Each structure stands twice: as structure tokens, then as C-alpha cells.
Amino acid sequence: MHLSGRCVCDSDPLFVEEKHIHAADLVVGALENAFQECDEVIGQEMEATNQTGGCTALAALYFQGKLYVANAGDSRAILVLKDNIVPMSSEFTPESERQRIQHLAFLFPKLLDGEFTRFEFPRRLKGDDVGHKVLYRDYFMEGWGYKTVEKADLKYPLVHGHGKQARLLGTLAVSRGLGDHQLKVIDTNIGVKPFLSCIPKVNVFDFALHDIKEDDVLVMATDGLWDVLCNDEVAHVVRSFLAENRTDPQRFSELAKCLVCRARGKKRGHRWMLDDSHEASYDDISVFVIPLHNREED
Amino acid sequence: MHLSGRCVCDSDPLFVEEKHIHAADLVVGALENAFQECDEVIGQEMEATNQTGGCTALAALYFQGKLYVANAGDSRAILVLKDNIVPMSSEFTPESERQRIQHLAFLFPKLLDGEFTRFEFPRRLKGDDVGHKVLYRDYFMEGWGYKTVEKADLKYPLVHGHGKQARLLGTLAVSRGLGDHQLKVIDTNIGVKPFLSCIPKVNVFDFALHDIKEDDVLVMATDGLWDVLCNDEVAHVVRSFLAENRTDPQRFSELAKCLVCRARGKKRGHRWMLDDSHEASYDDISVFVIPLHNREED
Numbered sequence: 001m002h003l004s005g006r007c008v009c010d011s012d013p014l015f016v017e018e019k020h021i022h023a024a025d026l027v028v029g030a031l032e033n034a035f036q037e038c039d040e041v042i043g044q045e046m047e048a049t050n051q052t053g054g055c056t057a058l059a060a061l062y063f064q065g066k067l068y069v070a071n072a073g074d075s076r077a078i079l080v081l082k083d084n085i086v087p088m089s090s091e092f093t094p095e096s097e098r099q100r101i102q103h104l105a106f107l108f109p110k111l112l113d114g115e116f117t118r119f120e121f122p123r124r125l126k127g128d129d130v131g132h133k134v135l136y137r138d139y140f141m142e143g144w145g146y147k148t149v150e151k152a153d154l155k156y157p158l159v160h161g162h163g164k165q166a167r168l169l170g171t172l173a174v175s176r177g178l179g180d181h182q183l184k185v186i187d188t189n190i191g192v193k194p195f196l197s198c199i200p201k202v203n204v205f206d207f208a209l210h211d212i213k214e215d216d217v218l219v220m221a222t223d224g225l226w227d228v229l230c231n232d233e234v235a236h237v238v239r240s241f242l243a244e245n246r247t248d249p250q251r252f253s254e255l256a257k258c259l260v261c262r263a264r265g266k267k268r269g270h271r272w273m274l275d276d277s278h279e280a281s282y283d284d285i286s287v288f289v290i291p292l293h294n295r296e297e298d
Numbered sequence: 299m300h301l302s303g304r305c306v307c308d309s310d311p312l313f314v315e316e317k318h319i320h321a322a323d324l325v326v327g328a329l330e331n332a333f334q335e336c337d338e339v340i341g342q343e344m345e346a347t348n349q350t351g352g353c354t355a356l357a358a359l360y361f362q363g364k365l366y367v368a369n370a371g372d373s374r375a376i377l378v379l380k381d382n383i384v385p386m387s388s389e390f391t392p393e394s395e396r397q398r399i400q401h402l403a404f405l406f407p408k409l410l411d412g413e414f415t416r417f418e419f420p421r422r423l424k425g426d427d428v429g430h431k432v433l434y435r436d437y438f439m440e441g442w443g444y445k446t447v448e449k450a451d452l453k454y455p456l457v458h459g460h461g462k463q464a465r466l467l468g469t470l471a472v473s474r475g476l477g478d479h480q481l482k483v484i485d486t487n488i489g490v491k492p493f494l495s496c497i498p499k500v501n502v503f504d505f506a507l508h509d510i511k512e513d514d515v516l517v518m519a520t521d522g523l524w525d526v527l528c529n530d531e532v533a534h535v536v537r538s539f540l541a542e543n544r545t546d547p548q549r550f551s552e553l554a555k556c557l558v559c560r561a562r563g564k565k566r567g568h569r570w571m572l573d574d575s576h577e578a579s580y581d582d583i584s585v586f587v588i589p590l591h592n593r594e595e596d
Contacts, residue, residue: 019420021433021442029439124319140497143326144319199438
């Protein structure tokens with residue numbers, strides 16, 4: 001099957017139909033492969049130029065009447081439509097991917113180099129916990145069990161902390177992304193990359209099934225925005241800003257700026273504050289606002 | 299935290315609350331551990347007694363006002379309530395678990411012993427496909443991509459076939475279950491067990507949130523029933539049978555028998571038929587019907 005719907009191979013249509021393969025599946029597959037290839041290229045470039053670093057990755061593609069959002073990391077994309085909000089991604093963090101990460105450590109214990117425990121505990125264990133029963137979770141558990149604490153359980157946990165504080169190997173707050181091929185846990189030879197996946201989850205939105213209005217937009221932003229503003233708050237800013245700025249030809253990029261400023265807050269003395277009581281975002285705040293109306297039909 | 303809600307460890311309640319750990323999570327964890335331990339014991343027993351074999355596993359537990367259904371395999375449990383049907387499990391098959399299975403083969407290629415390809419293709423490839431582009435999926439793909447066929451791609455696929463015909467290593471129609479520790483692909487030394495998970499998915503139903511009626515039941519059955527009757531058809535049989543048999547004290551086990559007979563069909567010549575045109579179930583048909591009303595409150 002070709003993207004145009006034409007069959008490439010005369011013997012295939014039956015099987016393609018049996019497997020329910022549609023043109024959209026080829027776009028999803030292309031994005032999945034693109035993330036893998038991109039990560040490889042980044043790795044080669046970084047090594048060749050002796051650079052380090054990595055990033056969360058969020059990509060949007062509009063093609064043949066459908067919007068594809070591919071996400072590997074802790075950024076987020078939402079559609080703000082007239083009457084509802086459509087989440088187009090979910091975050092990949094050490095917490096949301098605990099079982100995948102623990103399973104890898106179970107399969108390849110050497111990756112922890114004797115420095116970490118793959119078990120999760122509700123809190124860091126101390127020396128006097130040894131011999132007592134505590135709650136724990138292993139890779140195959142969504143629920144919790146009890147185990148008697150051994151000395152090895154006192155090691156730092158592979159996945160530890162809660163919410164914004166959750167860390168992979170005490171190092172990274174994300175569990176998917178591009179780059180970071182050379183990243184080691186500080187003062188050790190333990191690589192983070194084996195646990196860091198570059199595989200995106202791709203969500204598809206079919207415009208044919210929705211009546212898109214003039215102020216409907218796609219908002220893509222890094223965690224700096226979402227840490228301090230929830231989807232509903234962002235949607236409220238989007239709707240009121242666009243309603244008040246009907247004619248400005250730059251209104252979508254102005255809206256993106258407005259969202260960044262909201263999350264950055266205001267400087268009060270030496271601190272950036274959202275208001276009198278809440279600290280503003282201290283993380284990177286990148287925001288894109290993309291109008292969905294009047295799309296060029298291909 | 300103890301199942302009674304009492305805290306075992308004075309220093310823990312804060313962390314238990316932070317992690318949102320509830321008594322139900324301990325029951326889920328206990329079921330997950332029980333499946334693992336059960337599988338180990340089966341493996342030891344089988345080896346000691348020189349037996350072979352394995353099974354799909356579906357367990358239901360009622361405890362402190364909640365129903366827990368743990369499933370590892372292709373059986374299914376549903377609640378048939380007065381006004382709706384609540385699925386309590388989903389099937390684990392080579393198709394539904396393709397990515398997990400392919401990923402394992404990617405991590406440990408030796409498990410395929412050069413006899414299988416981990417790629418999925420819409421159909422078996424033939425010699426004259428070599429050099430041509432065909433659709434394929436690897437472990438990291440929900441979508442499809444194109445690859446140029448190499449000779450190695452002509453090997454039998456790790457996961458192949460569609461629906462009821464889908465097979466793991468050309469051997470098993472399920473991807474989770476207990477036992478089968480010694481199972482090999484016919485005429486090879488390739489073990490199936492590494493790909494066969496014994497980890498259940500546990501679903502919880504809270505009776506406190508529902509008004510349970512006299513004829514509400516839990517139906518647990520093997521694939522022999524679900525192959526020929528969908529949830530709606532089973533619910534229809536349940537409701538009409540129980541409405542017509544109000545007083546029979548054995549009515550729930552009679553209903554289970556009735557469901558088995560429906561799926562087994564009637565003998566016409568040498569074949570078992572559902573009606574004139576549809577063949578009856580040729581798979582194992584085991585059915586349990588468990589009333590939900592008048593539960594002993596513990």
C-alpha cells in the first residue's frame with residue numbers, strides 16, 4: 001500500500017486489509033523510525049564533535065488531513081478547540097515508566113554496577129530498616145508488596161522520588177528523549193542511555209471528524225509551562241487571548257509569548273513569582289502555538 | 299500500612315500517602331507475586347514428575363468490598379450487571395503483545411537461534427520477494443514501515459498470523475500463562491518460555507460504587523466460549539436464563555452449563571455446529587458463573 005492508497009504489490013492488498021493497515025500507519029511508522037535515526041545521528045555528531053547533552057523531543061506533522069504528534073520525553077501537546085481540550089501526548093518520566101526501567105535492570109543487572117537497587121520503596125531506607133518489613137515494588141508489580149530489608153536494599157533506587165522530583169538513576173527527570181549517549185551517573189561509570197528510550201508514542205487526530213474553528217490551536221510546550229499551568233489554565237489563556245486579539249496578524253506567536261510570560265512569572269526581589277505565594281517555573285519554558293484553521297489541503 | 303488500614307511503621311504514613319498507596323494495592327501486589335510463585339512451583343513440580351504442559355490463568359478474589367480479577371492468558375472475565383457489562387480482563391495473545399515479544403528477541407537474539415525473524419510482515423515472504431520492498435514492523439513500531447527484503451527475512455516470523463490463528467514462535471496462541479517451562483518449538487531446541495510471561499494484569503471492581511442486583515454475576519470463561527459468543531451475547535443468555543429460572547437453587551451452575559452447551563453447539567453428522575452455517579467452538583470451553591449479590595461482608 002502506498003500513501004496515495006495505491007497498492008505497490010499486487011499480491012499484498014488482501015493481507016494489508018486483513019491486518020487493517022491504513023495510510024496513517026505508514027506515517028506513524030515513519031515517525032517512529034525517524035526518532036530512532038535522529039537519535040543515532042545525534043550520537044554520532046556528539047561523539048565526532050566531543051559534545052554532550054540531550055533533550056526531550058516532541059514533533060507535530062500535518063499530512064493528508066491528519067495531525068500526527070510524536071512524543072519522547074516530558075514535553076506536552078494539547079489541542080485547544082472551541083468546546084474541548086484534546087491531549088495529544090502523555091509524558092514519559094521515571095515514574096510513568098518505572099516498570100519498563102526496572103525490567104531492563106532485571107534483565108541486565110550489570111547496568112546498575114552494584115551501585116543501585118532496582119526495587120522501588122516508598123522512602124529511602126536507612127541502616128536500621130535492615131531486617132524489618134517494608135513496602136516495595138518490582139518490575140512486574142503495579143501493586144505493592146512487603147519485603148524484609150536486606151543490606152543491598154539500602155543502595156540508591158534506580159527510580160526514586162515523586163512527581164517533579166522523580167529521577168532515573170538519581171540523574172534524569174525524563175525517561176525518553178534524544179541524545180545523552182555519553183551521560184554517566186556522577187562519579188561512576190554507569191551509563192544512563194540504556195534506560196533512556198528514544199521511541200516516541202504517536203497520537204493521531206483526524207480533522208475530517210471535527211469541525212475546526214478559527215481560534216482552534218495546537219499548543220506544544222516543554223515542562224516549564226506545564227509545571228505551573230494545567231491544561232485548563234492554558235486553554236483559558238488561549239481562548240481569552242485570541243478573543244481579545246482578533247486582528248493582529250502575529251496573534252499566535254504573541255499568544256505563545258504570553259504563555260511563556262505567564263509561566264515565568266514576575267521578579268520580586270531575587271525570586272520569580274507567579275503571584276504572592278507561588279514560585280514561577282524554574283525550568284525551560286518553550287511554547288509553540290499553531291493555528292489549525294485554514295490548513296492548506298494537500 | 300496494613301490491610302486493616304493500620305500503619306505498621308510509624309515513620310511510613312507520610313510516604314505511603316505521598317505515593318498514594320492504598321490497601322487495594324497490597325492485594326494487587328499479592329496477586330502479582332502469587333502468579334510468579336505459582337509458576338515457579340509448577341516448573342519445579344513438572345520437572346520433578348517429568349510432566350509437561352501449561353495453561354492460561356484467570357483468578358478472581360473478593361476481599362473487603364472489592365473484586366480483584368487477575369489474568370495471564372487468553373481467558374476472559376466480565377461482570378454482567380442489570381444495565382451494563384463491565385470487562386474485568388483483556389486477553390494476552392501474540393498479537394496483543396507483539397511489541398513486548400519482539401523487544402525481547404531484539405535484546406536477546408540468541409533466543410531465536412537463527413530460525414526465526416523478529417520482524418512482522420503482513421504475509422509470509424517468499425524467495426522472489428528478496429530485493430523488493432515490503433511492509434514490516436519492528437519492536438518499537440505501532441505503525442508500519444517499508445524494508446527491502448533480505449534472505450534472513452524469509453525465516454518464520456516470531457509472531458505470525460492474525461486473530462485466532464496468531465502464533466508465538468509458530469507454537470502458542472497465548473503470550474501469558476503458567477507452566478510450559480520445557481516447551482520447545484517442534485524439531486528445534488528453541489524454548490518458548492522466555493517469551494511467555496506469567497505476570498497477570500489485575501483489575502479491581504469496587505462494590506461500594508455500585509448497586510448490585512440479585513441477578514448480577516461474574517462470568518469467567520476460557521477462549522472456547524468467547525471465540526463463538528461475544529460479551530453482549532453472553533450477557534443476553536445470562537439475563538434471560540436467570541429471569542426464567544428465579545427459584546432453582548442451582549441456577550448459577552445451570553447457567554454455566556447452559557453457556558458451555560451454547561458454545562459447544564449441536565452435532566450434525568460428524569461436525570459440531572452453532573446453527574446451519576457456523577461451526578461451534580473447537581477449543582476448551584470452561585465457564586464459571588459467580589453471583590455477586592448477598593456477598594458475605596468481611
